[in-house]
Structure formats: C-alpha cells, structure tokens
Amino acid sequence: MITPALLPTAPEDPAPADEPVTEWALAARAGDPRALEHFVRALHRDVRRYVAHLCADPQAVDDLAQDTFLRALGSLHRFEGRSSARTWLLSIARRAVIDSYRHAAARPRLSDTPDWQTAVERAQPRGLPGFDEGVALLDLLAALPDERREAFVLTQLAGLPYAEAARAGGCPVGTVRSRVARARATLTGLLDEAA
Structure with missing residues (x-):
C-alpha cells in the first residue's frame, strides 16, 4: 500500500x-x-x-x-x-x-540473453531499507509528464528555490510553480487511488 x-x-x-x-x-x-x-x-x-x-x-x-x-x-x-x-x-x-x-x-543495444528484461530485474538490489518505498516513489514520479517531474524533483527533492529551478529548467518561474502544483495534484490523486 x-x-x-x-x-x-x-x-x-x-x-x-x-x-x-x-x-x-x-x-x-x-x-x-x-x-x-x-x-x-x-x-x-x-x-x-x-x-x-x-x-x-x-x-x-x-x-x-x-x-x-x-x-x-x-x-x-x-x-x-x-x-x-x-x-x-x-x-x-x-x-x-x-x-x-x-x-x-x-x-x-545487443543482448545475448533471450529474456533480457528479467535478467536486468534480477540483477537489481533487493531487501535494502527503503527499497520498496523508493521503487514506489519512482513509479509515482514516472507517472508525471517530463516537465512536471523535472520541476517537482528540482524544487521538492533537490530543494531548489523556484527561481533557481526556473533557470535550471530554462523556463519562467510561473511555469515552474504551475508544473509543481499540477505534479502535486497528480501525485495526490494517484495516492488516493492506491489507498
């Protein structure tokens, strides 16, 4: 959950x-x-x-x-x-x-393994503290459009002020604010659906 x-x-x-x-x-x-x-x-x-x-x-x-x-x-x-x-x-x-x-x-990209996707999944670390939560967070963030995810990560996870995130993303501050607000709304909706 x-x-x-x-x-x-x-x-x-x-x-x-x-x-x-x-x-x-x-x-x-x-x-x-x-x-x-x-x-x-x-x-x-x-x-x-x-x-x-x-x-x-x-x-x-x-x-x-x-x-x-x-x-x-x-x-x-x-x-x-x-x-x-x-x-x-x-x-x-x-x-x-x-x-x-x-x-x-x-x-x-070449692969000599018939089922390369399963081989990659098995090679990933499991059982580490916070691993499942990290995977869940990545899944939630992956559901966001690229621009919204970038704005959310810069401001909410990396802790950049909105003006700095705007410069890093090459867009106006208002756009970053809008993208973060929409990302939050989307993530809240996804969490409500999962509950």
Whole structure:
C-alpha cells in the first residue's frame, strides 16, 4: 500500500546555502584546490539525486554525475557567478543526461540473453531499507509528464528555490510553480487511488 509519507515535502538533509557554494566555485575558478573540494562535496548529492530522477537507468547515475562534474570543471573558468553555482551545475547535469539519451539512441543495444528484461530485474538490489518505498516513489514520479517531474524533483527533492529551478529548467518561474502544483495534484490523486 502506498502512503503519503512516501512524498517528501522537503529534502532529508538541508541543502547547503547557495552563497558559500557559489563562493567556492569562484575561488576554485581562481585555482583554490580546497574551494574546489568543498564545491564538489557540497553539490555531489544534489547532482546525483537530480540525475537519478532525470535518467531511466539507475546504473548510469554515477557515470552521469561524474560527467557533470568533469564538464563543470572543464568550463569553470567561464563561470562568473551570475547565477548560483548550484543552478549552473544542475543545468550542466541536465545537458549531460540529454546528451546520454542522444548517444544511447544512436547506438544499438545487443543482448545475448533471450529474456533480457528479467535478467536486468534480477540483477537489481533487493531487501535494502527503503527499497520498496523508493521503487514506489519512482513509479509515482514516472507517472508525471517530463516537465512536471523535472520541476517537482528540482524544487521538492533537490530543494531548489523556484527561481533557481526556473533557470535550471530554462523556463519562467510561473511555469515552474504551475508544473509543481499540477505534479502535486497528480501525485495526490494517484495516492488516493492506491489507498
């Protein structure tokens, strides 16, 4: 049975404030290795969570997060601090996921297993604390249209303010507010149906 407790309204751990993270990014741009370490540590969890909700392949999350940071470090010299470093980095993460979809679409996938889907399902970890709830949450989020899911994940799970989520998603703030409200209504309806 799915319960409303599965839909967190705020992140479990509060996200680090954007000002110090942006300052670390600017200091790292100037060559400070400690600032670079602080910057990566502060945003690694947010990037992983965001990428996990954007991509359909849980096995690719770590690779996409690493690709995000590699891209960010390669273009850190262009970061000027006009937006928060979190917004800038999540925009890079979004492009990394989109590029991975494009790359996967261009390559055929081969499998020598007749029932490859069952083999993949059996390879997934089971019995971990929160696993079933996480699967239920992913199923609920998968029922949302892409734009609404992205807005919901950015604001409700990653803890971004609406303005930052709008910049990361490339849309107006009002659109993000509307998408989040509609996502909440849809999720509430799905939970009511399941009860």
